[in-house]
Amino acid sequence: MPRRDPQERGTDFVEVALGLDPELAMAEAERCLNCRHKPCVSGCPVQVPIPEFIQLVVQGEFEAAEAKIKEKNSLPAICGRVCPQETQCEEVCVLARRGQPIAIGMLERFVADQASAARKARKEDSSPDKPEKKYDERVAVIGAGPAGLTCAADLANYGYEVDIFEALHDTGGVLRYGIPEFRLPKSIVDEEVEYVKSLGVNITTNVAVGLTMDFNEMLASGEYAAAFIGTGAGLPYFLNIPGENLNGVYSANEFLTRANLMKAYLFPEYDTPIKVGKRVAVVGAGNVAMDAARVALRLGAEEVYVVYRRSREEMPARHEEIENAEEEGIQFRLLTNPARILGDERFRVRGMECVKMELGEPDSSGRRRPVEIPGSNFTLEVDTVIVAVGQGANPMLTTRVDGLELNKWGNITTYDENGATSIPGVWAGGDIATGASTVISAMGAGKRAALGIHEWLSAKRGEA
Amino acid sequence: MFKVLEKDLLAENIYRMVVEAPLVASKARAGNFVIVRVSEVGERIPLTIADNDPERGTLTLIIQAVGKSTKDLASVPVGGMVKDVLGPLGSATEIGDAKRIIAVMGGIGVAPTLPLLRAYRKKGAEIVSIYGARNKDLYILKDEVASLSDELILVTDDGSSGLKGLVTDPLRERLQSGEKFDLAIAIGPARMMQAASNVTKEFDLPTVVSLNSIMIDGTGMCGGCRVSINGQTKFACVDGPDFDGHAVNFDELIIRQGYYRDEEQHSHACQSLGGEEA
Ligand SMILES: Cc1cc2nc3c(=O)[nH]c(=O)nc-3n(C[C@H](O)[C@H](O)[C@H](O)COP(=O)(O)OP(=O)(O)OC[C@H]3O[C@@H](n4cnc5c(N)ncnc54)[C@H](O)[C@@H]3O)c2cc1C
Ligand SMILES: Cc1cc2nc3c(=O)[nH]c(=O)nc-3n(C[C@H](O)[C@H](O)[C@H](O)COP(=O)(O)OP(=O)(O)OC[C@H]3O[C@@H](n4cnc5c(N)ncnc54)[C@H](O)[C@@H]3O)c2cc1C
Numbered sequence: 001m002p003r004r005d006p007q008e009r010g011t012d013f014v015e016v017a018l019g020l021d022p023e024l025a026m027a028e029a030e031r032c033l034n035c036r037h038k039p040c041v042s043g044c045p046v047q048v049p050i051p052e053f054i055q056l057v058v059q060g061e062f063e064a065a066e067a068k069i070k071e072k073n074s075l076p077a078i079c080g081r082v083c084p085q086e087t088q089c090e091e092v093c094v095l096a097r098r099g100q101p102i103a104i105g106m107l108e109r110f111v112a113d114q115a116s117a118a119r120k121a122r123k124e125d126s127s128p129d130k131p132e133k134k135y136d137e138r139v140a141v142i143g144a145g146p147a148g149l150t151c152a153a154d155l156a157n158y159g160y161e162v163d164i165f166e167a168l169h170d171t172g173g174v175l176r177y178g179i180p181e182f183r184l185p186k187s188i189v190d191e192e193v194e195y196v197k198s199l200g201v202n203i204t205t206n207v208a209v210g211l212t213m214d215f216n217e218m219l220a221s222g223e224y225a226a227a228f229i230g231t232g233a234g235l236p237y238f239l240n241i242p243g244e245n246l247n248g249v250y251s252a253n254e255f256l257t258r259a260n261l262m263k264a265y266l267f268p269e270y271d272t273p274i275k276v277g278k279r280v281a282v283v284g285a286g287n288v289a290m291d292a293a294r295v296a297l298r299l300g301a302e303e304v305y306v307v308y309r310r311s312r313e314e315m316p317a318r319h320e321e322i323e324n325a326e327e328e329g330i331q332f333r334l335l336t337n338p339a340r341i342l343g344d345e346r347f348r349v350r351g352m353e354c355v356k357m358e359l360g361e362p363d364s365s366g367r368r369r370p371v372e373i374p375g376s377n378f379t380l381e382v383d384t385v386i387v388a389v390g391q392g393a394n395p396m397l398t399t400r401v402d403g404l405e406l407n408k409w410g411n412i413t414t415y416d417e418n419g420a421t422s423i424p425g426v427w428a429g430g431d432i433a434t435g436a437s438t439v440i441s442a443m444g445a446g447k448r449a450a451l452g453i454h455e456w457l458s459a460k461r462g463e464a
Numbered sequence: 465m466f467k468v469l470e471k472d473l474l475a476e477n478i479y480r481m482v483v484e485a486p487l488v489a490s491k492a493r494a495g496n497f498v499i500v501r502v503s504e505v506g507e508r509i510p511l512t513i514a515d516n517d518p519e520r521g522t523l524t525l526i527i528q529a530v531g532k533s534t535k536d537l538a539s540v541p542v543g544g545m546v547k548d549v550l551g552p553l554g555s556a557t558e559i560g561d562a563k564r565i566i567a568v569m570g571g572i573g574v575a576p577t578l579p580l581l582r583a584y585r586k587k588g589a590e591i592v593s594i595y596g597a598r599n600k601d602l603y604i605l606k607d608e609v610a611s612l613s614d615e616l617i618l619v620t621d622d623g624s625s626g627l628k629g630l631v632t633d634p635l636r637e638r639l640q641s642g643e644k645f646d647l648a649i650a651i652g653p654a655r656m657m658q659a660a661s662n663v664t665k666e667f668d669l670p671t672v673v674s675l676n677s678i679m680i681d682g683t684g685m686c687g688g689c690r691v692s693i694n695g696q697t698k699f700a701c702v703d704g705p706d707f708d709g710h711a712v713n714f715d716e717l718i719i720r721q722g723y724y725r726d727e728e729q730h731s732h733a734c735q736s737l738g739g740e741e742a
């Protein structure tokens with residue numbers, strides 16, 4: 001994928017990946033073998049008809065290609081940009097074993113962008129005709145992240161009246177507050193949300209279900225015949241090491257929310273401030289950590305370290321983002337674990353004491369367990385620490401629903417592949433059910449839940 | 465969008481605002497707060513629900529205009545709109561069986577105190593209130609405090625009204641005299657809550673405080689509001705904002721509140737930071 005120059009892009013929030021031009025895209029599409037067994041499709045959590053859409057790219061039928069993808073994935077412009085393709089569709093592409101797999105994600109992004117541009121050129125809004133309301137039942141969808149948005153769109157297409165409730169003042173969930181502009185332009189999120197609204201879905205922001213409205217009452221009153229819970233993994237984990245409450249220590253959620261949702265990178269045009277020192281340590285090595293590190297760099301940090309207790313091989317972030325981060329000058333301190341954060345007399349971070357690690361025997365996850373090397377402690381001189389070691393289930397709603405079964409981590413227990421919960425009429429999916437996962441799996445869960453709800457309501461109506 | 469129905473100036477830079485927010489109004493309880501964002505470019509700021517009227521669908525907010533966001537909010541006219549109001553947030557305060565209560569309040573701390581007094585009053589508790597201000601012109605809602613109290617002691621820094629001194633003076637005096645109280649409520653600037661908690665601790669009197677750490681989402685998602693309670697990290701927006709005053713690390717709270725001071729000045733060049741933080 002062509003990308004902007006690392007020097008230049010490291011100072012602004014404009015998208016890093018440039019996208020393919022039609023010539024490049026068609027040439028890449030030509031490489032596809034159009035395999036009969038379609039191994040790539042089995043690697044995609046929502047089974048996008050990959051060879052079929054790629055053949056349409058070969059023929060230059062970009063809008064038809066987009067329509068083909070949208071049979072399974074209603075957010076191709078987003079998934080093309082943020083899916084971890086190297087562990088999904090591209091990993092199992094037959095060409096992966098003999099060199100380069102087909103750049104499926106890039107092609108997906110390409111057709112989505114082409115189709116959107118073509119619609120705009122025709123001054124058409126992205127919406128198909130508003131689906132006909134076939135049923136009287138209303139369905140409530142809690143959370144406007146990818147899971148909730150997808151579920152709502154499908155329910156509207158089945159013919160239901162759908163109300164989405166979102167706690168924040170804006171839609172999109174992590175797509176809005178977590179993933180930064182330079183990786184996923186918010187205009188794309190806006191377009192997708194507009195599409196969902198154009199299907200007749202009502203979205204109300206500033207409603208924290210469980211607090212602003214009582215979920216139990218919503219169902220008991222009969223106002224809603226069914227509900228989908230897609231409230232995400234919004235609870236930040238900390239390290240529980242000394243010094244974590246010093247000024248200058250952020251959770252990645254706070255840091256990214258300030259930067260992305262509140263647009264602190266445009267301070268003082270926007271009112272929310274953000275403080276980034278000269279030397280920043282980000283703890284963790286997932287997508288969240290890469291995003292935090294790259295945002296810190298763009299906000300003016302001179303040195304940014306990613307501190308991770310395992311080795312490069314185990315870094316969970318998308319490969320492309322690890323490469324991007326490295327190119328931009330982010331420094332990886334691998335096999336390194338924070339022991340405590342040191343403060344100055346004004347209670348501000350002045351350093352982070354770390355200990356070196358080595359890989360020992362494999363643990364239950366099959367990965368080699370990092371063990372401390374005694375006496376290897378050293379201090380990383382930093383003035384800002386961003387903790388990006390994962391998020392737990394958002395408890396805001398789940399702890400306030402009577403009879404909703406949760407597992408020991410607080411995730412909602414689901415009983416079938418569509419995400420049925422312990423309460424009849426209530427489905428759940430996305431990060432709140434699975435733990436922190438991916439955009440595409442959240443979307444897939446939203447789609448399956450919509451189907452589950454439709455089947456259940458149809459059966460209740462006696463339509464079987 | 466949320467409509468401003470009423471607005472009065474209570475004292476210099478302190479406003480009372482009634483905002484239409486029917487869903488929040490129907491669910492609000494003592495101890496709850498809202499997150500407000502005035503405009504598209506605004507910050508999300510936490511404000512106590514000082515009162516709510518479920519029938520009318522309204523919330524009463526008391527706003528001390530100390531910085532950019534609170535000044536922007538205070539400048540919204542009657543009939544004007546506030547972009548976002550989210551709530552009710554925070555754990556509602558557990559209203560226990562305390563029969564005699566001593567309530568210490570200062571500054572904007574009156575706003576979170578009033579709902580507690582109302583709730584205890586309803587349960588028939590006897591309330592002695594100590595209300596402090598720098599001078600007599602800074603009192604707000606004094607009549608309302610008086611009407612909810614069996615006894616009201618006023619204290620000013622300069623002696624322009626009531627006793628001259630600090631709220632902790634009469635507090636200590638009453639406790640030292642051997643008078644029996646079941647509960648203390650101490651809400652105001654962090655330093656005041658700290659001082660009051662230190663006094664009540666000497667007398668083993670359980671004390672409720674309301675912490676005002678810096679917040680963003682107000683829903684437990686960012687951890688920015690974290691406070692140390694008995695050495696354990698808690699999120700003020702979901703675990704609080706009310707806590708046991710004897711367990712709070714106030715020094716940490718105060719330092720964390722000041723983290724963005726430079727930026728706040730930048731955000732509002734002409735603001736005066738003379739006032740105590742709320
Ligand atoms: C910084 C970051 C980077 C990431 N990068 C990638 C990536 O590159 N690729 C990838 O595939 N995945 C990535 N992920 C993971 C991916 O974003 C999530 O798996 C996905 O967003 C989950 O979707 P969701 O709909 O389940 O939840 P969310 O996106 O978390 O949305 C949940 C929504 O529900 C709302 N909500 C919560 N409680 C309530 C309530 N009580 N009432 C009303 N609303 C409520 C929340 O405010 C939120 O808007 C990243 C995650 C983060 C944090
Ligand atoms: C749960 C809760 C309830 C609150 N209730 C009320 C209320 O009912 N009425 C009211 O007027 N204020 C209340 N506050 C405080 C209010 O949120 C802050 O005054 C406001 O965010 C300041 O924003 P600003 O941009 O106007 O000022 P800024 O320019 O951001 O700050 C001005 C001054 O206030 C300090 N400050 C900033 N944020 C806070 C904060 N959260 N708490 C204390 N000091 C702060 C700054 O350090 C600075 O000295 C409450 C805070 C919390 C956490």
Ligand code: SF4
Binds near residue numbers: 046083085105108
């Ligand atoms: S949705 Fe994601 S996994 Fe599926 S084909 Fe597209 S890029 Fe690959």
Ligand code: SF4
Binds near residue numbers: 033041
């Ligand atoms: S496996 Fe690779 S080459 Fe084969 S159809 Fe899929 S994308 Fe094309």
Ligand code: FES
Binds near residue numbers: 679680682684685688
């Ligand atoms: S304000 Fe974000 S967790 Fe409390």
